[in-house]
Amino acid sequence: MYDWHEIGALDDVPRLGSRVAQTPHGDVAVFRTADDQVFALRDRCPHKGGPLSQGIVHGHRVTCPLHNWVLELESGQAVAPDVGCATHYPVRVENGRLWLGLNNVVSLAAVA
Amino acid sequence: MKKEKLVLVGNGMAGMRTLEELLTIAPDQYDITVFGAEPHGNYNRILLSPVLAGEKTVEQIMLNDLDWYAARGITLHTGKAVTQINRARRQVIAADGAFAPYDRLLLATGSDPIILPVPGNDLPGVITFRDIQDVQAMVDAAHAGRKHAVVIGGGLLGLEAANGLMKQGMEVTVVHLLDVLMERQLDTEAAALLRASLEERGLRFLLGAQTVAILGEEQVKGVRFKDGLEIPADLVVMAVGIRPSISLAKAAGIHCERGIVVNDTLQTYDPRIYAVGECVQHRGQTYGLVAPLWEQARVCANHLAHFGISRYQGSVTSTKLKVTGIDVFSAGEFGGGPGCDEIVLRDQARGVYKKLVVKDNRVKGAVLYGDTIDGSWYFQLLRESTDIGAFRESILFGQAHLGNAGHGGGNNVLAMPDEAEICGCNGVRKGAIVKAITAQKLFTLEEVRAHTKASASCGSCTGLVEQLLAATVGDYSKTSREKPLCACTEHSHDQVRKVIREQHLTRLRAVFDFMEWKTPDGCHSCRPAINFYLIATWPGEAQDDAQSRYINERVHANIQKDGTYSVVPRMWGGLTSPQELRAIADVADKFQIPTVKVTGGQRIDLLGVKKEDLPKVWADLNAAGMVSGHAYGKSLRTVKTCVGSEWCRFGTQDSTGLGVKLEKMTWGSWTPHKFKMAVSGCPRNCAEATIKDFGVVCVDSGYELHVGGNGGIKLRGTDLLGKVATEEEAMEYAGAFMQLYREEARYLERTAPWLERVGLTYVKQRIVEDGEGRKALHQRFLESQQYAQIDPWAERASGRVAAHEFEPLRRVG
Ligand code: SRM
Numbered sequence: 001m002y003d004w005h006e007i008g009a010l011d012d013v014p015r016l017g018s019r020v021a022q023t024p025h026g027d028v029a030v031f032r033t034a035d036d037q038v039f040a041l042r043d044r045c046p047h048k049g050g051p052l053s054q055g056i057v058h059g060h061r062v063t064c065p066l067h068n069w070v071l072e073l074e075s076g077q078a079v080a081p082d083v084g085c086a087t088h089y090p091v092r093v094e095n096g097r098l099w100l101g102l103n104n105v106v107s108l109a110a111v112a
Numbered sequence: 113m114k115k116e117k118l119v120l121v122g123n124g125m126a127g128m129r130t131l132e133e134l135l136t137i138a139p140d141q142y143d144i145t146v147f148g149a150e151p152h153g154n155y156n157r158i159l160l161s162p163v164l165a166g167e168k169t170v171e172q173i174m175l176n177d178l179d180w181y182a183a184r185g186i187t188l189h190t191g192k193a194v195t196q197i198n199r200a201r202r203q204v205i206a207a208d209g210a211f212a213p214y215d216r217l218l219l220a221t222g223s224d225p226i227i228l229p230v231p232g233n234d235l236p237g238v239i240t241f242r243d244i245q246d247v248q249a250m251v252d253a254a255h256a257g258r259k260h261a262v263v264i265g266g267g268l269l270g271l272e273a274a275n276g277l278m279k280q281g282m283e284v285t286v287v288h289l290l291d292v293l294m295e296r297q298l299d300t301e302a303a304a305l306l307r308a309s310l311e312e313r314g315l316r317f318l319l320g321a322q323t324v325a326i327l328g329e330e331q332v333k334g335v336r337f338k339d340g341l342e343i344p345a346d347l348v349v350m351a352v353g354i355r356p357s358i359s360l361a362k363a364a365g366i367h368c369e370r371g372i373v374v375n376d377t378l379q380t381y382d383p384r385i386y387a388v389g390e391c392v393q394h395r396g397q398t399y400g401l402v403a404p405l406w407e408q409a410r411v412c413a414n415h416l417a418h419f420g421i422s423r424y425q426g427s428v429t430s431t432k433l434k435v436t437g438i439d440v441f442s443a444g445e446f447g448g449g450p451g452c453d454e455i456v457l458r459d460q461a462r463g464v465y466k467k468l469v470v471k472d473n474r475v476k477g478a479v480l481y482g483d484t485i486d487g488s489w490y491f492q493l494l495r496e497s498t499d500i501g502a503f504r505e506s507i508l509f510g511q512a513h514l515g516n517a518g519h520g521g522g523n524n525v526l527a528m529p530d531e532a533e534i535c536g537c538n539g540v541r542k543g544a545i546v547k548a549i550t551a552q553k554l555f556t557l558e559e560v561r562a563h564t565k566a567s568a569s570c571g572s573c574t575g576l577v578e579q580l581l582a583a584t585v586g587d588y589s590k591t592s593r594e595k596p597l598c599a600c601t602e603h604s605h606d607q608v609r610k611v612i613r614e615q616h617l618t619r620l621r622a623v624f625d626f627m628e629w630k631t632p633d634g635c636h637s638c639r640p641a642i643n644f645y646l647i648a649t650w651p652g653e654a655q656d657d658a659q660s661r662y663i664n665e666r667v668h669a670n671i672q673k674d675g676t677y678s679v680v681p682r683m684w685g686g687l688t689s690p691q692e693l694r695a696i697a698d699v700a701d702k703f704q705i706p707t708v709k710v711t712g713g714q715r716i717d718l719l720g721v722k723k724e725d726l727p728k729v730w731a732d733l734n735a736a737g738m739v740s741g742h743a744y745g746k747s748l749r750t751v752k753t754c755v756g757s758e759w760c761r762f763g764t765q766d767s768t769g770l771g772v773k774l775e776k777m778t779w780g781s782w783t784p785h786k787f788k789m790a791v792s793g794c795p796r797n798c799a800e801a802t803i804k805d806f807g808v809v810c811v812d813s814g815y816e817l818h819v820g821g822n823g824g825i826k827l828r829g830t831d832l833l834g835k836v837a838t839e840e841e842a843m844e845y846a847g848a849f850m851q852l853y854r855e856e857a858r859y860l861e862r863t864a865p866w867l868e869r870v871g872l873t874y875v876k877q878r879i880v881e882d883g884e885g886r887k888a889l890h891q892r893f894l895e896s897q898q899y900a901q902i903d904p905w906a907e908r909a910s911g912r913v914a915a916h917e918f919e920p921l922r923r924v925g
């Protein structure tokens with residue numbers, strides 16, 4: 001199922017910001033919200049592949065920097081009227097460290 | 113000096129308009145007496161139709177109430193018909209014996225509705241449609257439960273009466289002699305469409321029917337036609353035409369034909385007596401619409417005031433049907449004739465029919481059904497006999513469709529000249545409306561109606577007036593109630609700014625708390641806006657919040673479609689050097705930057721830089737003395753220059769040098785939207801200064817300063833702010849202008865729309881007229897620059913600022 005990888009400290013990610021973890025699944029954007037919750041999405045916008053890690057984080061959402069699609073951090077779903085979904089990954093915080101869960105069956109499609 | 117005496121007979125639209133015109137140009141010339149047969153002040157007869165339809169009240173259509181007359185010292189006799197004019201004694205005498213002497217007499221008796229000469233035409237229940245009393249009679253009949261109404265006459269007036277009666281709950285049959293409704297305004301096809309949609313609303317039609325008798329003993333009971341058909345009727349309205357009301361003039365021996373004959377100054381054959389309105393015949397023509405009356409009133413007032421300089425030369429008229437929800441427009445000779453072509457558009461699905469009659473590439477007539485928005489444009493082309501050759505193919509698609517490359521969202525009414533008539537009913541021109549909107553600071557349609565009377569009558573020009581209002585004050589619907597900044601709040605941009613200043617707020621969180629934001633931390637629209645307001649209001653004090661900046665501003669480079677970045681170093685005033693170029697070349701090689709391009713802003717763009725390389729690229733560029741060009745920011749972008757007096761044979765001043773100084777003064781500043789400047793060395797304007805936010809055009813005697821230009825989505829040339837003699841002044845004006853824009857424009861509002869919203873006059877007053885204020889603005893600008901002119905690239909290349917932005921968190925797997 002999941003392999004858990006330590007990817008750094010919570011404080012490495014700014015509040016209302018995001019940083020990228022480079023993985024065999026491609027780049028994963030790790031987001032930290034104002035209430036210190038952490039989420040991870042594939043760093044590719046379902047619209048035209050924009051890097052979501054560069055977007056503006058607000059509430060539990062992120063706005064893509066290229067054409068302003070808004071995605072739910074929890075599910076990766078685009079907020080209506082847009083339709084699309086970015087892959088989401090489990091992350092958790094333990095003693096101030098960040099752990100990212102990666103499916104141990106590496107999907108070829110995701111790497112391509 | 114004793115005032116002359118002016119008497120007006122006929123308290124209606126034309127006569128009263130003449131008095132109003134007269135009072136504005138010669139308020140003290142006459143002692144004025146008015147006789148009116150109706151027991152009211154002057155009202156807007158046109159609007160009797162909406163009154164009948166229950167869409168307006170009688171109070172709402174009063175134009176001059178009794179107080180109006182009193183306030184101007186005018187003696188008004190209501191309910192008194194004048195029965196005699198004694199020209200020898202220069203007196204008018206009313207039915208009750210009241211009389212008034214005159215030096216000048218104005219006849220405006222209007223016209224009388226025609227009553228068909230058939231038996232029974234005087235039965236109770238047979239009425240016409242001309243005045244308040246008639247409308248009252250119709251409404252009473254409907255309320256008394258009378259059921260069947262027959263309207264004789266399928267013209268404009270008949271159809272409006274029928275529609276109104278139907279709205280009052282009666283079953284209405286319209287009887288018309290011909291097969292075509294409104295045959296004087298419509299062709300067969302438009303008439304058929306009109307009939308269909310009126311039938312859909314419940315009107316019944318009896319076409320090709322000649323009335324021969326009205327039936328009934330004490331009260332009307334029915335109508336009989338030539339073919340023997342009889343239909344029941346509890347009310348019969350005759351709307352078969354009007355006849356100029358000339359009996360009074362005729363009895364006094366004033367020359368009349370169909371109407372009272374007047375010359376081009378509206379004078380009758382008796383030089384002391386003038387006449388205006390539907391009662392006159394001018395150059396063989398009589399009129400039954402108000403637009404010509406306004407022109408007559410203007411000319412007549414001019415002569416009554418002894419100015420003697422204008423002439424009435426007849427009118428071309430257009431008509432609209434005032435039945436809510438049905439759009440019909442007609443003008444000119446729509447029937448065609450020898451040498452005429454017809455251009456026709458039919459769109460059955462939309463219920464639209466448009467026909468133009470064209471001769472030698474000039475519009476001669478127009479019939480529009482279903483889509484009448486361009487009626488006034490066609491009418492203008494018709495009156496001005498414009499050659500339409502250039503846009504003949506697309507003319508039926510309307511004025512908005514005319515090519516206007518670069519001017520996105522072109523606006524019909526903006527294209528009209530000031531003299532163009534917007535409101536045909538009240539003869540109000542575009543210039544007058546714009547003037548009233550700006551001078552009296554009008555915001556709503558109602559205010560414009562009250563001040564100018566435009567759109568106050570038949571209402572068919574409402575759309576145009578709204579467009580004018582929107583174009584003149586900005587979108588008025590927004591102005592009267594400002595739009596909220598975004599969905600996170602009810603507050604507008606301006607309110608947020610005000611609170612930030614008054615409450616001395618320096619942090620985003622404080623704004624959210626104080627203004628009770630609906631979301632925990634805003635969104636991508638409000639956060640960047642508030643962040644800008646904070647740092648622009650409290651420079652050095654407010655916290656610039658990186659996470660509330662759009663990615664380009666956060667990482668000081670432009671994101672590209674593939675997620676890489678572009679880097680544009682500053683080249684002051686477009687100047688560069690071999691050393692700088694060498695450094696750029698080296699950087700491009702070292703970091704394998706795929707594209708090097710000269711930008712539209714006179715500098716060089718390095719495109720395709722990987723994010724993690726950015727700090728290293730910047731370090732190398734810094735080492736060669738280059739700093740960020742802010743090609744990514746809502747901030748000062750470029751200052752373009754031309755070579756100027758240093759090299760150019762036409763150059764009048766050192767435009768390059770001034771450009772460099774301006775850029776050194778202003779770089780690094782954050783603005784509501786991007787801000788671009790240019791300096792040209794002479795009016796040939798090679799630096800394109802007149803499409804910049806702030807542009808300088810050098811001339812022999814100094815520097816012309818231009819503002820509010822935009823070369824982007826919607827092309828806008830600058831407005832001239834003023835002219836100054838020295839470079840120092842040019843710099844001061846530039847700083848002050850930028851600061852005013854920084855302090856007052858809304859986030860993402862560029863100088864062009866901002867200037868159009870607040871008006872050039874306002875900006876001139878703040879920057880040009882108020883010298884002290886200008887200096888203070890400039891001073892505030894310089895102060896805030898102390899905190900802004902820190903090269904963001906150097907900060908980040910040093911690794912001390914925002915290093916996390918440029919490095920991945922971790923490589924796993
Ligand atoms: C690089 C450049 C094109 C070029 O290769 O020459 C350019 C590139 C972009 N322009 Fe531009 N504009 C460039 C000169 C211009 C000019 C010409 C000028 O400045 O004289 C104009 C018209 C003049 C004007 O602004 O009035 C121009 C009008 C725009 C507009 C329309 C702005 C408007 O108010 O209507 C946008 C869209 C916007 O800002 O919202 C825009 C937006 C953009 C963006 C930022 C699009 C975006 O959001 O990503 C492009 C960024 C590309 C990048 O990453 O570098 N660009 N852009 C030019 C950079 C100039 C520089 O040295 O800084």
Ligand SMILES: Cc1cc2nc3c(=O)[nH]c(=O)nc-3n(C[C@H](O)[C@H](O)[C@H](O)COP(=O)(O)OP(=O)(O)OC[C@H]3O[C@@H](n4cnc5c(N)ncnc54)[C@H](O)[C@@H]3O)c2cc1C
Pocket residue numbers: 121122123124125126127147148149150157158159160161192193194195220221222223241242243269357360388389390391399400401402403405432434537570
């Ligand atoms: C229901 C209706 C709808 C209309 N709709 C439109 C429209 O949409 N567009 C348009 O352009 N036009 C329209 N018209 C026509 C427009 O109202 C007239 O063209 C305009 O009112 C004529 O103005 P006037 O001053 O010449 O006559 P009036 O407005 O009729 O004024 C004449 C006045 O003189 C009085 N009078 C007459 N003789 C005497 C006398 N001997 N002594 C004292 N007083 C006297 C009359 O009682 C009357 O009050 C409409 C008319 C009606 C009735």
Ligand code: SF4
Pocket residue numbers: none
């Ligand atoms: S015109 Fe400007 S915004 Fe459009 S593609 Fe070219 S650079 Fe990009």
Ligand code: FES
Pocket residue numbers: 045046047048049050064065066067068069
């Ligand atoms: S790529 Fe994300 S909105 Fe277009």
